[in-house]
Amino acid sequence: MDHNEDIKTGLGTQEQMEKDPHWNGIPPVGNKPIHDKYKFLIFILVVFIVKIIIWSAYRWTTGNWDVLGNPVNNYTAGIFMKPLLQLLPVFILWIYLFKEKGLPFRLTRKHLFSSIVFGCILGLVYYFVATGVLVGIMGATGQGTDFHIVAGWDDVGWGLIIAMMFSYMIGTGPTEELFSRGFLQDQSARAFPIWFAILFSSVLFAIGHLPISIFLYHMSLMAIVWYMIILVVMGGFFSLLYLWSRNIVFPIIIHGLWDWYLSLYALRGAYSKGFMADPVVNFGVMDFVSTIITLCIMLPIFYIVYLVWWRHDKPLQDGPLAGIVRAIEQIRVTAKIRKYDRGAWPRGNPILVTAAIVGIFCLLSIPLAAVVSTDDPAKFNDRMIGAEQIIVFVYDNGTIQGSNLLNEGKSFEYPIEFIDMEIEYINITLTWQDDPGDSNIITNEPDEFKVELFDNDGFELAVGQGDSGNLELSWQGVEAVEYTGNFMVVVTLEYAGDLELRYSPFGLISQPDDSNDYSLEIEYTMFTKEYIDIEDGDVRWEE
Numbered sequence: 146m147d148h149n150e151d152i153k154t155g156l157g158t159q160e161q162m163e164k165d166p167h168w169n170g171i172p173p174v175g176n177k178p179i180h181d182k183y184k185f186l187i188f189i190l191v192v193f194i195v196k197i198i199i200w201s202a203y204r205w206t207t208g209n210w211d212v213l214g215n216p217v218n219n220y221t222a223g224i225f226m227k228p229l230l231q232l233l234p235v236f237i238l239w240i241y242l243f244k245e246k247g248l249p250f251r252l253t254r255k256h257l258f259s260s261i262v263f264g265c266i267l268g269l270v271y272y273f274v275a276t277g278v279l280v281g282i283m284g285a286t287g288q289g290t291d292f293h294i295v296a297g298w299d300d301v302g303w304g305l306i307i308a309m310m311f312s313y314m315i316g317t318g319p320t321e322e323l324f325s326r327g328f329l330q331d332q333s334a335r336a337f338p339i340w341f342a343i344l345f346s347s348v349l350f351a352i353g354h355l356p357i358s359i360f361l362y363h364m365s366l367m368a369i370v371w372y373m374i375i376l377v378v379m380g381g382f383f384s385l386l387y388l389w390s391r392n393i394v395f396p397i398i399i400h401g402l403w404d405w406y407l408s409l410y411a412l413r414g415a416y417s418k419g420f421m422a423d424p425v426v427n428f429g430v431m432d433f434v435s436t437i438i439t440l441c442i443m444l445p446i447f448y449i450v451y452l453v454w455w456r457h458d459k460p461l462q463d464g465p466l467a468g469i470v471r472a473i474e475q476i477r478v479t480a481k482i483r484k485y486d487r488g489a490w491p492r493g494n495p496i497l498v499t500a501a502i503v504g505i506f507c508l509l510s511i512p513l514a515a516v517v518s519t520d521d522p523a524k525f526n527d528r529m530i531g532a533e534q535i536i537v538f539v540y541d542n543g544t545i546q547g548s549n550l551l552n553e554g555k556s557f558e559y560p561i562e563f564i565d566m567e568i569e570y571i572n573i574t575l576t577w578q579d580d581p582g583d584s585n586i587i588t589n590e591p592d593e594f595k596v597e598l599f600d601n602d603g604f605e606l607a608v609g610q611g612d613s614g615n616l617e618l619s620w621q622g623v624e625a626v627e628y629t630g631n632f633m634v635v636v637t638l639e640y641a642g643d644l645e646l647r648y649s650p651f652g653l654i655s656q657p658d659d660s661n662d663y664s665l666e667i668e669y670t671m672f673t674k675e676y677i678d679i680e681d682g683d684v685r686w687e688e
Contacts, residue, residue, distance in 0.1 A: 156182060157335030167339060169455065171391040173331035174251050177244060182336035188242055189332055193349050195234045196324065197356065203230050204356035208363075220308035227316035231324055250327030254495055256392040258485035259454045261499055264398030265506045267450075271399065271443055272406040273517075278442070279412070279435040283420075288427070292414030293524045296514040309408050310507050315500075318401025325350040325380065326387040326396055339388065347380030371429025378436055385444070389451035394499055405507070410514060415528040449473070454482055539675060541566065545667040551638035553659045559667060561632040566671040568628045571598060573609075573618040575636060577663040590642025592661045597637070601630025610639065634667055 157179040162172030179185045203226060207219055239249035276294065283289040325346050334342035351373045358364045358372055386396045420427050445466070452470045473479055492498075549557050561568070575596050591612035598607040598620055609618040622628050641659050 156180075157185075162335065167388075169391045171251060171253050171255055173335050174248060175243070175245055175332065175335060179336045185336050186333060188238075189329060191242065192235055192238045193329065193353075195238065196231055197353055199230050199234060200353070201356040201360070204360040208360040217304050217308050220305065220312040223312040223316045224308075225316075227312075227320040231320050235324060235328055249332075250323050251331060251391075251393065252495075253392055254488060256390055256455055256486050257394060257495055257499070259450070259482050260390055260392040260395035261398065261502050262482065263450050263454075264395050265402070265503060267443070267447065268399045268402030269406075269510065270446075271439070272403060272410070274442055275435065275439040276410070276412060278439045279431065280414070282435055282438070283414075283416075283431060287417060288420040288431070289414050289416040290530065291528075292412060293519045293521075294410050294514075294517055295413050295525050296410070296518045296520070306409070306511065310405055313405035313408075314401040314503060314507060317404050318397045321350070321353075322383065322387070322393055322397045322400055325353070326384055327393045330384055330387065343381055343384040343388070346384055347377050350380035350383075351376035365425055368425045368429065371426070371433065375429070375433055375436055378433070378440070382440055382444075386447060389447065390455055398503055401503075402507075402510075406510075409510070410518060411525075413525055413527050415530050417530045421529055453479060454486065540569075540670060540672045542668070542670050545634075545669075546665065548662060548664045549636070550660055550662040551636070553638055553641040556635050556637040559634040559636070559665065561634065561667065561669055563629075563631070563671050566629075566673050567622070568632060568669060569622050569672055570670040571620045571632070572668045573598065573616075573634060574666045575609075575616040575618075575663055577614055577661055579614065579642070579661070592638065592642055593640040594661075594663060595637045595639050597635045599633045599635065600628065601632065606632075612640075612642075634665075636663065636665060638663075 157173075157175055157177075159172060159176055162168055163170070165172065207222070235249050239245050243249075280292040283292070329349055330342045330346035333345050337345070354372065354376055355369070358369050364372065383396045383400055386399060387393060390396070416424075449466060449469060452466065453473045543561075545559055545561065547559060551557060561571070573596055575594060577592060577594060579592050591614075593610065593612040594616060595608065595610040596616050596618050597605055598618065600606055607618050607620040609616045638661060641661055
């Protein structure tokens with residue numbers, strides 16, 4: 146059946162997908178045929194938009210509600226709120242928008258045992274390979290040396306460690322994988338090529354992290370750009386794992402463990418002064434390069450697992466990996482894993498069995514920190530090579546808005562108050578509107594305003610004047626010059642143009658106009674510089 150015929154009869158039915166060999170006998174869910182694949186793609190995007198709106202509201206709450214600002218409360222809330230707020234809309238729209246029954250993503254026993262085993266083992270291996278690659282690159286390029294893995298729970302307590310574990314393993318891993326791979330990837334692959342489904346789900350996976358980037362982490366624009374690039378790459382990685390295993394449990398475990406290990410084991414070390422010149426960009430580049438190299442190392446390992454255990458119905462005859470695959474197939478444990486994958490084990494509810502095994506594995510991972518990490522408090526913090534102190538900039542943004550009515554020649558002052566901070570940037574926008582006049586009867590001479598910015602000593606830093614109805618004035622501090630104390634913005638109505646009556650029995654008549662109102666917005670950025678001794682520095686995680 147050609148593609149045009151598929152469109153007529155409907156894409157994405159179970160009968161049709163079961164004949165497609167790339168699903169390995171486990172096609173996506175969904176029984177209703179897809180007659181218009183682009184309309185179907187819009188339905189998927191609607192689900193994503195609803196999800197991200199709801200999730201943005203939650204992330205804004207966590208970033209602004211003091212109760213959830215507590216780390217233990219935040220992680221504990223995530224255990225319940227992530228599945229509820231991100232997956233519940235999928236269930237509802239699956240029924241009422243897609244008109245489908247059952248679950249909106251595939252859960253299967255096939256490959257379950259191998260997914261649990263290799264998920265736990267390779268999840269741990271993946272983290273330490275990624276850590277080694279990052280440290281190796283920074284050391285080799287002279288960007289940083291003397292790195293150490295330290296126990297992430299120094300000064301945070303066991304409550305936070307357990308809350309983080311459950312949040313990532315029950316909340317983040319299952320929720321993001323069920324939504325991004327189990328729904329976005331699988332459903333789009335019903336109507337489009339698999340390469341499109343992987344790219345589509347990976348991009349949306351990255352976009353789905355914008356709420357936490359903006360509302361919780363308050364990342365800069367450049368940091369967000371690098372974060373999105375890395376997340377697209379990671380999304381593609383998880384998509385491949387799901388495509389190969391066809392059991393969502395496998396990417397769930399890898400994803401959950403990876404996120405948890407990032408918090409469980411903190412990577413600390415020393416950084417060069419050159420590297421810290423622009424830490425956001427440099428860390429983004431380093432993370433991207435180390436991610437690519439790590440995937441080049443790990444993907445062949447995952448692919449061998451796929452060839453041996455998940456594609457055994459089509460033996461590999463030749464190629465560079467054929468010898469390795471045949472050697473592994475001779476090992477007794479290979480046959481046992483295949484047997485268990487066919488349903489001989491595990492018995493009982495697969496969800497509970499998976500949760501129990503992975504939970505035990507996670508608890509056993511905690512003591513590993515005592516073996517691989519340092520207990521030297523002096524090495525808990527990041528340090529800067531060749532400097533006695535680290536300078537950490539703490540920024541604060543503010544806005545002043547106002548409006549007033551001024552008579553001609555009069556002024557109004559707006560102080561910008563800041564204590565123990567420096568002003569870095571000020572942007573002033575002034576708008577006003579002349580009195581309306583009938584173009585056939587009345588001419589209105591333009592009103593002219595002036596805006597001035599003064600420092601604490603009364604020195605004029607910037608000035609703008611005009612009669613266009615809009616004035617914008619910007620000022621930026623000069624490097625190595627400290628601007629402290631209160632600044633002052635002064636708005637003056639220099640000239641209020643009269644209204645002139647064009648036609649009258651008595652000739653040309655002028656009507657006085659000696660006032661006008663305006664609107665003002667002042668945006669500013671303040672900062673403080675903290676000089677921290679190198680043994681107390683915490684550069685990476687401040688950024």
